[in-house]
Amino acid sequence: MDLCQFTTEAPPLAERTWGVISGAFTRSDGAGDPATAARSIRSGFGSVIVPQKNHRLVVLSTGTAADAKDKKPAFSPSRAAPSWPHRQQSPPTGWRPTATTSPTRPAAPSPAAARPARTRSS
Incomplete structure (x- = not known):
């Protein structure tokens, strides 16, 4: 694993x-840690994904952070999201980042707004 300077x-x-000043691994609202099974540090993921630097990589998942051969957490073939004890809600409408919250990405314009209006000529 590697992190910026x-x-x-x-x-x-x-x-x-x-460079990195500080870091924390929390849920998006800052309240506690993400589910244990949703994160792991591995020597690889499957037969293709390998660390790009050093000997380990981090796996983050909305389900279980494991491939078919992994243990702790073990692979789960279910495609349905597991029922974690701490369901995360989306930030409320109008939420804006502050110095103690994660930044949000601006919404993409709708395809209709991005296209110029077409006029019909006679």
């Missing part, structure tokens, strides 16, 4: 650079 929040001017 690290920095501090307010380094001296000569040491300023981009």
Whole structure:
């Protein structure tokens, strides 16, 4: 596994650079950890996905983070999402990120809004 370079929040001017200041692994609303079975650190995933750097990679899933040969968590052939004890709700309409919340991505324009209106000529 690998993570970007690290920095501090307010380094001296000569040491300023981009990088990770801090991190936390939480649910999108910041309340607690995601389900244990939905995350794992593996040496690979299936026969094709391998770490790009070092010897491990992280697997995150809305179901079980495991392929057919994995244990802890074990593979689950079900296509239905498991019933986790902490169902996550979408952020409320109008929610805006703050310094302590995750950013959201702006909504994509609808296809109709992106296309110019066609006029008919006689």
